[in-house]
Amino acid sequence: MEMKNKESHSRAPIYEALVEYKKARVVPFDVPGHKQGRGNDMLREFLGEQCLSVDVNSMKPLDNLIHPVSVIREAEELAADAFGSKHAFLMVNGTSSAVQAMVMSVCKKGEKIIMPRNVHRSAINALIISGAIPVYINPGTNKQLGIPLGMSVEDVKRAIKENPDAKAIFVNNPTYYGICSNLKEITKLAHENGMYVLVDEAHGTHFYFGEDMPMSAVAAGADMAAVSMHKTGGSLTQSSFLLLNCDLQIGYVRQIINLTQTTSGSYLLMSSLDLARRDLVLHGKEIFKKVKEISEYARGEINKIGGYYAFSKELIDNDAVYDFDTTKLSVFTREIGLAGIEVYDLLRDEYGIQIELGDIANILAIISVGDRSLAIERLISSLSEIKRLHSTDKMGMFDHEYIDPEVILTPQEAFYSQKTSVPLNESNDKICAEFVMCYPPGIPILAPGEKITKEILDYISYAKEKGCFLTGTEDTKIENINIVEDK
Template structure:
């Protein structure tokens, strides 16, 4: 029987708890804010009064049998899946749990090279061996596109013993692969399909966007409601369909790494947000889409910028495009995306999602207004007028199939030595290096380091990109395999 999506079991239970004025002798230690007055001034009495721990009337995320279970069932229905699991460690925890639920030591997983670092971390935790498939590259705008059906097909044919197949839906830049055909291909070969939908919440609530993975029959997916849906940062959901992946295995795997002190603020925000999206999502995302189209059109009127969109669609490496990703190429004004990102933040008080060597990304979602978009457009015009230089060629991306010499897990736990980055050519990396955001590794544990990787990392450092992954915070040194 269809559920009532206006219900909010967890939120309702939290409100009832708050009304009862319970005297707490449990954690958290601030005791409804009384023990930390400055925190109350910052967050407010109401917030602190419902920052609580697990208890009978509020259920337990580790083994939900009450209001959390009811809220998760509503979430599953809203996202067209059989099951859902609340996440308080973000979709990064969801990606790790998905891979660890399916892949064990030595199992092969077919996975795009431009995955988020959480997927690489999951390979370390699970011991799975990556079979990388390359996204196509658009050298004119300097971005990775989607992975074609043919590339997945070739990888499956060459690795008939693969256990799972991983898909990104959509990429950071809004690129969507032909998910329906990829899922059909995986199913015909008995592979489990794992989908990273961190940026795809809105796909489930408006038909003007590409399809959500669970609607198309994916086995398991993880979605960041906080990114484009409106819940609190770090709140996400893992979705699964019955069949190849056991629900109990997912729950047990999640309990390996997810906090036993799950934030009720985060979980309640998921409950409230699910209600909003399930009951008003179509109208909300109609407005979001209209704002996105307006922003893209206005940006493209400014000399020197290119806000790319659906014109990239070729039904191969770009099967579809997510219009809420306002990706803007900046090379024609002679500036890197990193430089434009910094100018927007430092001089115009505008924070976009990220800047890379060639582009900036502004995400348009449920909280955006035309007024704020006009401020962004105005700032972009001003930057073009004040800072425009000679046009520069896009920086080519370093997305080639790396030489995976040992598994990420074996590399991570191997004996390592510390050497200068510029001297590491030919060595096997014991660490990851990535620009964050978006958090896509340039080199990962177990891969042989080459000159192109080093040049690209040095270029990003020189342009002011935030690099992470190594023990050395300045990325001057890297740990490689050896004593």
């Protein structure tokens, strides 16, 4: 595919159309009702007149996200070119809706999809909506770090052999912690067996624009990819791209997207996608070179403190850890006797530093387009001080391995079944009818249709005790759980 020249990428069609709209001083008798901010002084003061004046509805000169024919269509074509895919859809319901659109574009009710169990909740939500059946692959765990790994090619081969009727293979690449699978080989295997490859690339925007990065989904030949432009690419929260890279009809995929995506696409989100794409095409190489340098520097300094382990490419085994994304600053904390979530809380409460996540054994700091060296120095010195002031004996730390789920019912059957709420400690051996997860990262500990075991309940109570933010259950206190009623 012939790459457009830099000159065409210096354009941002949606942004340009909004600038023209603002100049025209149009009198609004349409929605939104705040009428360019005049309806709410406090909101206008808080977000600024410039922002509210372009928080507008679809109209002819500004095109329409659900059926784009002009400026949004042009922005999509530029985005497709930037990512090297056949088409790119602007998404304003987050990458979650892009993940759901991918699954629903290739799987109907009762059809199988092969996926690792450490998927984001949005992928299992797609199964609840569509009725597709998951075939889980155990992603394996690094026992020392307690983190899920990528998908081993042998495990994928086995799953394909045992489920030749599966429609697709779903891969999250990279994982939250920066672990990459052998995407090219998995894609080759899937295509040889007539299956689509769908990639949750929420944390991989930079793979398309930086140099010496792990392979992107499009470069590997995957059929669709969901890319969180807002996570590491600089657009506004909730804005994302869905990349289409196969023979599925653009119009059909758009119909699937429109089943769940709003008909009132936010122009703030869309213009931010447009401008972020422009910036990354024009300056991505130098931006992500700097991101890598900052991250590598921090990794080295944190490892010098002692007690912490900021892991990197040394984990690569050319299989379940095929590659590693060095922009991810993941740090193992258990050697200083603290759970990741405890370090996360200390950083925020004592040092005014907000990192992305803390789990049972690790913390993760996201380094991206907006980071500066000075802030990194502050993170490093704070971690050093936490070790000095708070480190403790690591006895009694929970040694967590991947818990292989026993799937009794499909997520859809379980979620819509007759349910009973029971106290967690009385739920052993029952079938779960909802989610339980720590957020972030939003990977379910339990998903609808899975058997509840003592091992899972122990893990949940340890996560609660250490201060993980648990979500997913109807009971907001996570003391009770919905189970499938015995028939």
